[in-house]
Structures are given as structure tokens and as C-alpha cells.
Amino acid sequence: MKKILITGGAGFIGSHVVRRFVKNYPQYHIYNLDLLTYAGNLENIADIQNESNYTFIKGDIVDEVFINALFQEHQFDGVIHLAAESHVDRSITNPIAFVKTNVIGTMNLLHAAKTIWANIPEDKRFYHISTDEVYGSLGMDGLFTETTAYDPNSPYSASKASSDHFVRAYGETYNLPYVITNCSNNYGPNHFPEKLIPLFINNIINNKPLPVYGDGNYTRDWLFVEDHARAIDLVFHKGKNHETYNIGGFNEWKNIDLVKLLCQIMDQKLDRVSGTSENLIAYVKDRPGHDLRYAIDASKINQELGWKPSVTFEQGLEITIDWYLNNETWLKNVTSGAYQNYYEKQYH
Ligand code: NAD
Ligand code: DAU
DSSP states (O other): OEEEESTTSSHHHHHHHHHHHHOOOOEEEEEEOOOTTTTOGGGGGGGGTTTTTTEEEEEOTTTTTHHHHHHHOOOOOOEEEEEOOHHHHHHHHOOHHIIIIIIIHHHOOOHHHHHHHTTOOTOOEEEEEGGGGGGGOOOSSSOBTTTOOOOOOOOHHHHHHHHHHHHHHHHHHHHOOOOEEEEEEETTOOOTTSHHHHHHHHHHHTTTTEEETTOOOEEEEEEEHHHHHHHHHHHHHHHHEEEEEEESSSEEHHHHHHHHHHHHHHHHHOOOOTTTTTGGEEEEEOOOOOOOBBOOHHHHHHHHHHOSSSSSSSHHHHHHHHHHOOHEEEEEHHHHHHHHEEEHHHHH
């Protein structure tokens, strides 16, 4: 039985990836390593906790001694690395935490994998999950390709860019078998309500202001999280060694247009008079270093591996909104306690 380590599997994207691998690959034993920071939540994966091919391990990827011991003990055959500090706004107020987890944490995993795989690298794989933000900002046109030069603008994207470089360096220097994907903005169930879509769904439910940064004319390329998990599955199994693949939704939206669409759907779902939620829109101070536009050219993964998104944005948004409306307890649990302090500091 192959032993696969997935890091960050209690977070948003990681929980969808862990579930997919546990359910679809009974021939693998999945080890989910997560520190359970504010963003990690065992409720996200409660449905698989008793599966026989699944083990949860609480631990910190920044702890080098712990990581080395874990790799020695389990002799993993593959690593799918998602654990990270992932929110741009938090990276602006606390950049050091991003260097620790995203750079040092990734280094520890790389080094431990290199050590246990020293003599048999061929059938092993270190899969690093990264972001399109490493490419910086696009103007009004053009797309990010796999050869676009790195040009990160936030402490978050700089830390992810740095980790990508270390993965490549381990590939070139030590022949570590690796693959990297750089994905655009995800949305879907279990998304922590500090990011645009779940934050605004929660605020609309609670009749709170919708804080649109700057003029709202920033553009993101949105992908449903299950489609990202499917791409990760495909790249892990079929992606070429030492390659990078961009993953995107073919689905660009200006923030303000997306927020207005969300407001319309929420008015219908909540039986509110049309226009009620739009009245909550409040233009607020812009994010420092705010990237104008991200958009992915996903033709490489499409042509080489046959991947493309399976749901339209309208379908994905409907599934997402219904999930939040049907999971009031999840939403209440994650927005109590420390969330309130974060919210006060960020928005007032
Ligand atoms: P998330 O913030 O929802 O989850 C991160 C998880 O990592 C949490 O469960 C957290 O507890 C865990 N974690 C954090 N620090 C840790 C540490 N030191 N040791 C062990 N575990 C730790 O993030 P997400 O949105 O699911 O993103 C997952 C990955 O995908 C990240 O690497 C992110 O950069 C990348 N990514 C995210 C998006 C997106 O739109 N959310 C898009 C592209 C790429
Ligand atoms: O592109 C991939 C990245 O997408 C991932 O690597 C990151 O982990 C993920 O957080 C996301 O980053 P963004 O900064 O694009 O996502 P966020 O949801 O924070 O913001 C989306 C857009 O909405 C961005 O232009 C900022 C804007 N925004 C965000 C918040 C939280 C607002 O206008 N108001 C807000 O309150």
C-alpha cells in the first residue's frame, strides 16, 4: 500500500483533496498532516475520519525535528503539499508567519523527502501546490503562462514564489522528483470566510456591509474547488516530472460584477426584495499592493492531461451558496472567537 502525505488537509482546498484521495484510492494510505491553525478545521473532513486508509496527524511543518522523524517513521511514497498561510491581507499585517510556514515549512518537507528518497527517487513524487499570484499582476489583457516571469507583489505571493524556487532547486540539485501547479482563485464549500466569496455570503446573511476594496475593478479568475482537486489528482498521477502546470477557471470576473451577481442570487435564496443585498456594498480603503488582474492560460494542462473545469461559474456558485445556507453551524463555529478580533482589526 502506498503511503501518501497530504499537508494542509484540514483547510479549504486540502479537505477536498484528502476526501477525494481517501475515497478514490483504497490502495493508498493517506496521512493528513495539519497544524489546525485558525484556517484548519477537522469539521471539514469529519465524514472520512474513520476510513481505514486515513490517518490524521496534528503537527507543524515548521518543526524540522518533527518533520524529519515523521518521514523516517512512515517512509512516504508521495507528498502533496498544500499547508500554507494563504490570506493576502494577513500577510500584509504579519509577513513573518508567511515566511516561516510557506518557505521554511516547505524547505523542511523537501529536505525530509530528499533524505528518505536518496536512493530510489524514480517512483516518488513531491507535489507542491502553488498559486498564480507568483506571476504578479496582469494589465487589462494577456494571460499567465508557465513561462511568465515571477513578479510577486505581496508578502504572501513572495513567500509562495520563494517556496516554488526551492522546489525547483531541489529538483535540479538533488534530482528530487517534483511537480508544481499554479492555480487561480478557488471558491466552494468549506472556504474560510475571510476570503471574498465566503466573507460576502456570510455578511449578506447577517445584513453586514460588503467591504469592496478600492473601486472594485480588480479581476480574478475563479475556479470551483472540486475542479482544482480533480486537477491535482490528475497531475499527481499523470503530470510530467520536473514540470509546472497552470490551472485556471477560464472565468474572469471584476470583483464588483461578481459581488453584484452574488447579491442577486442571495436576494432570491433569502426571499429578500431584489436590490436589498446590493445596498450593503461599501467601498473601503484599498489593499496595499493590490494586484489588478489575474488570468490563467490553462492550455498546457488541458492539452497534455485533458483537464478542464467541469462546472460553470453559475453552477458552482449555486452549489457554494446552498452549502453555506445549509451549514449554518459550520459558519457560526468558524466565525466565533478569534475571527471577531480579526474582523474588527481588518475592517474598522
Ligand atoms: P487554507 O488557509 O484554507 O488552509 C491551509 C491549511 O494549512 C490549514 O488547514 C492550516 O491549518 C494548515 N497549516 C497552516 N500552517 C501550517 C503549518 N505550519 N503546519 C501544518 N499545517 C499548517 O488554504 P487554502 O486556500 O486551502 O490553500 C491551500 C494551498 O493552495 C495553499 O498552499 C495556497 O497557497 C494554495 N492556493 C490556494 C488558492 C485559493 O484560492 N485558496 C489558489 C491557489 C493556490
Ligand atoms: O489567485 C490565487 C489566490 O487567490 C490564492 O493564492 C490565495 O490563497 C487566495 O486567498 C486568493 O487570493 P486573493 O487575494 O485574490 O483572494 P481574496 O478572496 O482575498 O480577494 C479576492 C479579491 O477581492 C481581491 O481583488 C481583493 C478583493 N477583496 C477581498 C476581500 C477579503 C475585497 O474587495 N474585499 C474584501 O474584503
